[in-house]
Amino acid sequence: xxxxxxxxxxxxxxxxxxxxxxxxxxxxxxxxxxxxxxxxxxxxxxxxxxxxxxxxxxxxxxxxxxxxxxxxxxxxxxxxxxxxxxxxxxxxxxxxxxxxxxxxxxxxxxxxxxxxxxxxxxxxxxxxxxxxxxxxxxxxxxxxxxxxxxxxxxxxxxxxxxxxxxxxxxxxxxxxxxxxxxxxxxxxxxxxxxxxxxxxxxxxxxxxxxxxxxxxxxxxxxxxx
Amino acid sequence: xxxxxxxxxxxxxxxxxxxxxxxxxxxxxxxxxxxxxxxxxxxxxxxxxxxxxxxxxxxxxxxxxxxxxxxxxxxxxxxxxxxxxxxxxxxxxxxxxxxxxxxxxxxxxxxxxxxxxxxxxxxxxxxxxxxxxxxxxxxxxxxxxxxxxxxxxxxxxxxxxxxxxxxxxxxxxxxxxxxxxxxxxxxxxxxxxxxxxxxxxxxxxxxxxxxxxxxxxxxxxxxxx
DNA sequence: ACCTGAACACCGTTCAAGT
DNA sequence: ACCTGAACACCGTTCAAGT
Numbered sequence: 001x002x003x004x005x006x007x008x009x010x011x012x013x014x015x016x017x018x019x020x021x022x023x024x025x026x027x028x029x030x031x032x033x034x035x036x037x038x039x040x041x042x043x044x045x046x047x048x049x050x051x052x053x054x055x056x057x058x059x060x061x062x063x064x065x066x067x068x069x070x071x072x073x074x075x076x077x078x079x080x081x082x083x084x085x086x087x088x089x090x091x092x093x094x095x096x097x098x099x100x101x102x103x104x105x106x107x108x109x110x111x112x113x114x115x116x117x118x119x120x121x122x123x124x125x126x127x128x129x130x131x132x133x134x135x136x137x138x139x140x141x142x143x144x145x146x147x148x149x150x151x152x153x154x155x156x157x158x159x160x161x162x163x164x165x166x167x168x169x170x171x172x173x174x175x176x177x178x179x180x181x182x183x184x185x186x187x188x189x190x191x192x193x194x195x196x197x198x199x200x201x202x203x204x205x206x207x208x209x210x211x212x213x214x215x216x217x218x219x220x221x222x223x224x225x
Numbered sequence: 226x227x228x229x230x231x232x233x234x235x236x237x238x239x240x241x242x243x244x245x246x247x248x249x250x251x252x253x254x255x256x257x258x259x260x261x262x263x264x265x266x267x268x269x270x271x272x273x274x275x276x277x278x279x280x281x282x283x284x285x286x287x288x289x290x291x292x293x294x295x296x297x298x299x300x301x302x303x304x305x306x307x308x309x310x311x312x313x314x315x316x317x318x319x320x321x322x323x324x325x326x327x328x329x330x331x332x333x334x335x336x337x338x339x340x341x342x343x344x345x346x347x348x349x350x351x352x353x354x355x356x357x358x359x360x361x362x363x364x365x366x367x368x369x370x371x372x373x374x375x376x377x378x379x380x381x382x383x384x385x386x387x388x389x390x391x392x393x394x395x396x397x398x399x400x401x402x403x404x405x406x407x408x409x410x411x412x413x414x415x416x417x418x419x420x421x422x423x424x425x426x427x428x429x430x431x432x433x434x435x436x437x438x439x440x441x442x443x444x445x446x447x448x449x450x
Numbered sequence: 451a452c453c454t455g456a457a458c459a460c461c462g463t464t465c466a467a468g469t
Numbered sequence: 470a471c472c473t474g475a476a477c478a479c480c481g482t483t484c485a486a487g488t
Contacts, residue, residue: 015471038462048473050463059462111336114387116407121416128418142422146429147376147438154379162339182341191346193353197367204371213372220445263481273454275482284481
């Protein structure tokens with residue numbers, strides 16, 4: 001009757017790069033890394049599967065754009081120029097972890113290709129700034145910044161990989177409790193040190209461990225070797 | 226005629242867990258992470274797709290067994306008890322990197338689930354041994370060992386992810402040269418420090434950077450903080 | 451116990467066609 | 470320029486059946 005509703009009801013039919021990426025992220029969030037198929041994205045956005053190819057040349061391009069968007073969301077304002085360099089890096093690392101862990105299904109995609117987009121470069125600049133202030137020369141600052149990127153992304157990837165089922169991550173405390181239960185089964189005869197440290201190992205995927213490793217890594221950058 | 230050749234010619238028809246894992250690894254090596262499909266594994270081993278389910282309940286189980294096998298191949302003998310703890314950890318980290326980078330298609334599978342098999346635990350014990358010798362108490366040794374696992378796996382994952390096309394990795398020098406060419410395009414106005422450090426960044430995926438980060442991380446473990 | 455044929459519900463991508 | 474229908478060559482997994 002009213003000619004304002006064009007076709008079928010359901011998801012808004014504003015097909016665009018943004019709508020596609022939003023739909024992809026929503027699918028990732030509920031179904032995990034494999035849930036963001038071209039066909040499901042198209043269905044979510046109310047369009048035939050091949051319509052997606054009007055905006056992206058292939059699935060890889062969708063993934064790359066999504067990764068770029070996630071990295072671009074990191075709040076550069078958490079880096080307060082007035083604070084010491086360690087605190088700035090810590091704030092950045094915590095913000096990145098918080099944002100990525102909120103989309104566990106997207107994390108494997110981050111590690112699936114080179115991170116060479118503008119958002120990644122911008123984060124790299126922030127790190128290089130902080131490390132220059134720490135007194136590192138240009139070469140050491142570059143090596144240190146990559147060491148940090150490796151640590152941060154590695155920790156986030158392992159944290160997410162620890163949870164088998166898709167969907168939002170349970171609170172940290174619950175995940176640690178589940179790990180503690182699992183580590184109770186480690187045979188102490190074969191792995192004595194592991195069995196003895198089981199309670200600490202249960203906390204590997206938590207914030208305390210994340211900061212412990214980060215701070216030790218930062219300390220290593222400014223220690224005579 | 227001769228009744229020694231039972232059926233068709235082609236791949237030996239010794240179906241078994243081992244044959245399946247070997248076929249999967251071979252497929253991974255030539256076609257990348259997505260190439261090890263159940264159907265292709267079955268074809269390579271000369272069997273109907275669903276025959277694989279006699280040995281593994283699902284594809285995830287195949288992947289887990291393959292990961293366990295790869296981690297189990299790490300040569301514990303590279304850890305010479307007579308050498309200082311840093312050297313032992315370095316040897317282990319280099320051996321693991323060498324073995325995993327030889328199968329780039331398998332690396333994404335490593336990060337796709339928890340590493341809680343016996344081979345992973347055995348490597349963890351080696352780390353805990355070395356870190357205890359470094360003077361760390363049980364808790365610090367555990368935190369440090371996980372920091373190392375994160376660093377090593379993160380570095381290997383990013384190194385492999387840097388190469389888009391499947392198949393064996395080109396020699397390190399070639400990959401670095403390709404990165405150098407790519408970094409030449411970074412706009413110096415927007416990313417001044419990145420552009421200035423482009424030559425170092427080209428070497429991020431190399432052995433020198435791997436050892437730099439590893440040694441700094443180790444140094445951070447024994448620095449007063 | 452071990453394997454097969456056939457089927458189911460999926461994939462990504464291409465091509466010709468329609469507006 | 471943007472979207473669709475139909476098709477192609479794939480997936481993982483299940484089920485009933487055969488030996």
